Amino acid sequence: MRYHKKTGDLENLGLYSRILNTSENEGTITFSPDQHAIYYTRDVINDQKRNYQLYKARDAKGNGQWLGGEKLPFCKDNYSFENPYLTKDGKTLYFSSNIPGGLGGYDIYKVDVRADGTYGKPKNLGKGVNTPQDEKTPFIDDNDKYLYFASSGRNTIGGLDIFRARKVGSQFVRPLNLGTTINGEGDDYAFILANEKRGYVTSNKKDGVGGSDVYKFRLKYSEQLIKGVVKDELTNQIVPNAVLEITDIDGNVVAVKTGKGGTFSAYIDPYEIYTIKAAKGGYEDNISTLETNSATERVFKAEIFMKQPPAEIVEVDGKTMIKIENIYFAFNKADLRPKSKISLQKIAKVLLENPKMKIEINAHTDIRGTDSYNLALSKRRAASAMKHLIYLGIDPDRMISKGYGETQPLIDCLSKDCTDEEHEINRRIEFVIVQ
16 A cells, blocks of 8 residues: 555555564554565564564565565564654654653653664663653654654643654654644544645544544645734833744744834744844844644734843943933924934933932034024924923932033044934933932
């Protein structure tokens, strides 16, 4: 029997091999990449106890004449070794066993398959997969990204359920139950994929023909989105123009669409862990995670809260100042931009923590425009910043607002042509501590 690679349909159902099949029980087979080696289980009875062991046979000519049938050297007769699965590259063999030293019951192990036909030492997959109950029937997808397995020791719907764990490096993390469309009240196990969208699972569901039956399934994921917004941690206000980067657990970058109002969105996959990094001038980088632990939820929502670093008290040219990022206004106006109102929160915090401190709010412009216009504009801007600090709870008697126009530039733009960035440096507000 084989399955069609595109449709997943089973074809040529029949007895596989008269050479491999014996009067004992044989089951759970897996092939090498070149199809010339087969791994399978066969039961062995010792002291009236039935156990399964792993065997390997070879068909060097590809004509069905399997030779060898040798038990794998790491198997032990007093314990069961079952459910072999060889990875697509032929380098790792997964299996389940109740050998002592595991977490309990049957655990899933892996063993290196060397090029010379020898084997490494079997390794238990650990607590990321195994529990004190049973874990069986491992299956690795062709992309070597996910481990599918049956477990009775996790949050099961009933008996054995199918779980999927994400491979990260050499470890498996975050096992997730595949839900009620695959799992039921009975035992569900032996999950395999025929291609990316179709596969088979064995189950003893009540509506089956009898005992355990094989079911065909089709994977259908709804298109999923993450929709989020970036906010200031202290004020809960929207933070626009943050730089967003979303990566999956392998570090692959997801395309992100950002909106003007601090919003962002991206298409994502179910059953993944994403890292969201947000960066914005005047804020500490924010790194958070999102777990998409559902295949049916259409939209995952996220709020990213950005934290401003505290204001610094510094000495500049003999003046003691409260240093924050620049305060911005609408062009040729004294209206504070929203992000500058957020920045003034830090000035207010310093003043509230130091109730005897007094400051001068000194506003400066660039040289463009007339002297008189720039002087008047700077005075209005200093007064606007002071007004907002009063709104934030600062006593007006602790502040003086002054405008200096273009008289105190940091960069001399009279003797040279300045860039827009250099003019912007001259357009500034300083918070000078006077007491």
